[in-house]
Amino acid sequence: MNTLFFPRALQTYWTIGQHIVEFEQAGKMKAEYGKELLIQLAKGLKIQFGKGFSRSNLYQMRQFYLKYQKFQTVSGKLTWSHYVELLSISDDLERSFNDTNFSSNCI
Known part of the structure; x- marks a missing residue:
């Protein structure tokens, strides 16, 4: 590996x-209610880049x-799974x- x-x-x-927090949510901790921001972003990213951009991954x-x-x-010692x-x-x-x-x- x-x-x-x-x-x-x-x-x-x-x-x-x-990018999600600073640009898509305008610096707010959460997206505005009802916007389904992560769902919409996931759809677009999946079309453009393929797997790995589900709503849960973006969350x-x-x-x-x-x-x-x-x-x-x-x-850098930890993997994404650890995080x-x-x-x-x-x-x-x-x-x-x-x-x-x-x-x-x-180590």
Whole structure:
């Protein structure tokens, strides 16, 4: 498996999340009610790029950006799957603790 893929993929997912929040949602934490923003974006991206852009994946990318607003805080040692698991932790302190433990175990 190409480990160089992980940091590049993470940066891509983070950038997509940033675009959704900053441009599609005009900097708001959530899209306006009833807009079905992620569904519409997913349809367009699937047509243009194929698999990997479901509504749930876009939701996770948006959450990834919101939880890690400085990309420098993202560990290149972790995979996207690790981050998806970490995103399910609502408490920031607990997520940070688990992030550190995941990173330490990946060394």
